[in-house]
Structure formats: structure tokens, C-alpha cells
Amino acid sequence: MDRRPLGRSGIAVAPFALGGNVFGWTADEKTSFAVLDAFVAGGFNLIDTANSYSRWVEGHRGGESETVIGRWIAKRGRHDDVVIATKVGSDMGLGRRCLRRDHILAEVEASLSRLRIERIDLYQSHWDDPDTPFDETLGAYERLVRDGKVRAIGASNLDAKRLGEALATSRAKRLPRYETMQPHYNLLVRDEFEGPLQALCVEERLGVIPYYSLASGFLTGKYRSEADFGKSVRGQGMKKYLDARGASVLSALETVSVRVDATMAQVALAWLMAKPGVTAPIASATSVAQLEELMGAAALVLDVESMRVLDGAGTTP
Numbered sequence: 001m002d003r004r005p006l007g008r009s010g011i012a013v014a015p016f017a018l019g020g021n022v023f024g025w026t027a028d029e030k031t032s033f034a035v036l037d038a039f040v041a042g043g044f045n046l047i048d049t050a051n052s053y054s055r056w057v058e059g060h061r062g063g064e065s066e067t068v069i070g071r072w073i074a075k076r077g078r079h080d081d082v083v084i085a086t087k088v089g090s091d092m093g094l095g096r097r098c099l100r101r102d103h104i105l106a107e108v109e110a111s112l113s114r115l116r117i118e119r120i121d122l123y124q125s126h127w128d129d130p131d132t133p134f135d136e137t138l139g140a141y142e143r144l145v146r147d148g149k150v151r152a153i154g155a156s157n158l159d160a161k162r163l164g165e166a167l168a169t170s171r172a173k174r175l176p177r178y179e180t181m182q183p184h185y186n187l188l189v190r191d192e193f194e195g196p197l198q199a200l201c202v203e204e205r206l207g208v209i210p211y212y213s214l215a216s217g218f219l220t221g222k223y224r225s226e227a228d229f230g231k232s233v234r235g236q237g238m239k240k241y242l243d244a245r246g247a248s249v250l251s252a253l254e255t256v257s258v259r260v261d262a263t264m265a266q267v268a269l270a271w272l273m274a275k276p277g278v279t280a281p282i283a284s285a286t287s288v289a290q291l292e293e294l295m296g297a298a299a300l301v302l303d304v305e306s307m308r309v310l311d312g313a314g315t316t317p
Contacts, residue, residue: 001043001298004279006083006207007179009152011121013046013083015273016298017209018291019284020049024064025057027286032068033075038288042295046083048182048209048282050126051111052090062092066114074116085122085209086111087156089129099129101140108144124154124182134166138175145176154180156211160196167204178206180279185210187219187249187268187310188241202277210272213281215241219268221250245314252313256306262296269297271310 003012018039023032036047053065066086073079088107089099111120123144125137144150155163155178163181170177181201185193189212201208214220218241253264260267265283272281285291302310 004207005205006122006152006209006279007154007205009122009179009207011083011152013207013280014044014298015280016044016269016295017046017048017085017280017282018044019211019282020047020065020069021053022065022284022286023049023053023068025054025060029068029071031286033072034288035285035291036069036072038291039295040082042292044295044298045081046085046209046280048085048211050087050090050124051107052087052092052126055090055092062090063110063114066111070114070116079117083121084115084117085124085154086115086120087124087126089126096131097127097129099125099132099137099140101136104137104140105143108149112149119149119151121151122154122180123150123152124156124180125158125178127157128162130162134169135173135175138166138170138173138177141176152176152179154178154182154207154209156182157184158197159192160200163197163200180207180209182209182211182282184212185272185278185281186213186215187253187271187313188215188246198275198277206277207279208277209279210281213272213283214265214268218246219249219253220263220265221253248314252309256302256309259306260300260302262300263293265293266297266300267302267306267310269294270300270302271307273297274302274307 001014004015005012027035047069049065049069051066052062054060055062088104089097091097141150141153153176167177183193183197253267257264257267269281272278283294285294
């Protein structure tokens with residue numbers, strides 16, 4: 001299978017990443033293990049999680065996803081064939097998002113313990129922390145890389161200006177640089193990445209691993225009206241997409257899916273895989289059958305006409 005570089009980290013990954021946000025939440029441990037096994041068996045290797053998953057669930061404190069992944073790693077006795085990416089910086093009880101040195105150094109130990117590994121392959125700043133200077137955050141990462149606890153670092157949810165400042169700090173202070181960017185990007189949400197941020201990522205050769213690649217499931221086509229909201233715990237969040245633009249995007253996906261004999265989810269992921277700078281879109285699965293459908297996107301190459309139809313979907317004439 002095609003392998004794409006994660007920036008200049010020396011790490012190469014398959015063009016589809018498995019989102020770990022559902023592990024320990026909507027996917028119990030047994031199901032999570034089955035999904036993870038099928039993912040590796042399919043030839044894929046990038047597993048994305050965060051210390052805060054799934055803190056939003058009543059009774060959860062965060063770390064549930066990392067714990068499940070750690071138990072899976074322990075059960076199989078290896079993680080050298082997968083790339084484990086996790087994040088730090090979400091509010092873990094401090095009342096704010098935090099990328100201060102002491103917080104990072106404490107949280108990495110907790111993540112390593114839950115994941116049951118000695119080194120995190122990709123450690124990412126989950127959110128921007130404008131109250132903490134970049135040199136403090138990057139200095140903490142430098143120590144972790146030097147100590148062998150982190151292989152490479154990445155960022156998420158930075159705009160072009162802030163990413164540019166972070167990269168400039170790395171150059172000026174000779175600190176580790178962000179090798180990846182994790183933006184909110186899909187057929188419905190394009191303006192947060194396309195434009196200056198995408199151009200900067202391409203220019204600086206960062207690996208881009210978009211999250212919400214399927215707009216929380218909307219782009220699979222299963223949410224067509226408010227009557228469909230009960231199909232999943234994310235259903236209520238679909239209301240914002242039920243407008244003329246959302247309908248236009250679904251129509252384009254249907255047209256192309258028939259044209260290329262693929263599902264709408266596969267087409268939505270293949271569109272992302274074909275966009276400049278994108279390394280591997282992230283999507284989660286709560287069953288092996290669902291995962292097998294998503295993995296099929298990696299074998300789908302969209303032709304010029306299909307890309308034209310999708311690129312024009314939901315845009316103002």
C-alpha cells in the first residue's frame with residue numbers, strides 16, 4: 001500500500017488514519033480490539049487519539065481511549081507496526097487549554113502509562129494556547145524528544161498565522177518543529193484549511209491529517225432529516241448541516257458514488273486523500289464492517305470529472 005510521509009519526521013503512514021475517539025465510548029473494549037486488529041490487517045498503521053478522549057462522557061475523566069489502545073498493544077505484545085499519535089493541550093480539569101511546560105511533562109507520562117509504550121510516535125498540541133509562548137511549548141517537546149519519549153511533534157487547530165509563528169520559533173530557537181497539522185477539514189468545512197493554511201503546509205512540507213473527515217457521519221448520507229438524528233449519539237449535531245449547502249454536497253457525493261461504484265463515505269475520504277498536502281484523513285469506526293468500508297477509500301482514485309463535481313458542491317455560483 002502507498003505510504004506517505006508525516007512531514008520530515010521520517011515516519012511514513014498509509015493514506016487513511018483510524019480515529020480513536022470512540023474507543024471506550026461508543027465502542028467497548030472487545031469491539032475496539034476487533035476494529036484495531038482489522039485496521040492493521042488491512043495494511044494501515046496510523047492510530048490517532050488524545051489524552052482528553054472521552055472526557056465529554058458523563059463519568060469519564062479522559063484517557064479512556066488511550067487506555068483501550070494500551071491494553072490492545074499489551075495484548076498483542078508489539079506496537080512497532082503501528083504509528084501511535086496522541087495529543088496534549090485540552091482542558092483536563094485546569095479550566096483552560098494548556099501547553100505549558102510543566103503540564104506537557106506531566107501529561108506525557110500519563111499518556112505513556114495508559115498507552116503502555118516507551119515512546120509516542122507523534123505527540124500533538126491539541127489546541128492553541130495563546131497564553132503560553134511557543135518557545136516554552138516547543139522547549140518541553142525538545143526535552144521529550146531528547147529523552148526518547150516522543151519521536152515527532154505535530155499541531156492541531158492552528159490557523160496559518162499561528163502555525164507560521166510556531167515554525168518561525170522552531171527555526172530561530174533551533175527547537176523541534178511541528179511536522180504535522182491536524183485541521184478540521186471535509187467536503188462541508190473547507191475554509192478552515194483551504195487557502196493560507198493549506199499553502200503553508202504544502203510549502204513547509206507538513207503532513208496533514210484532517211479530522212471530522214466525514215463531518216461526524218453526515219457525509220455517509222445517513223442523516224437526511226431530523227428523523228435520522230436518533231441513528232447515533234452524534235445525531236443532534238447534524239442539524240447544522242441540514243440546509244441547501246448540505247443537500248448540494250450530498251447530491252454531489254451520490255452522483256460520484258454511482259459513477260465510480262463506491263459508497264458516499266469512500267468518495268468523501270478519497271476526495272480528501274487527493275487534495276494537495278493531505279497525508280491521511282482520520283475517521284473512526286464502531287464496527288469492523290464499518291471500518292472495512294472506510295478502508296476501501298484508499299483504493300479509490302477519483303477521476304478529474306469526479307473531483308470537479310465534488311469541488312463545486314455547495315459553492316456559490
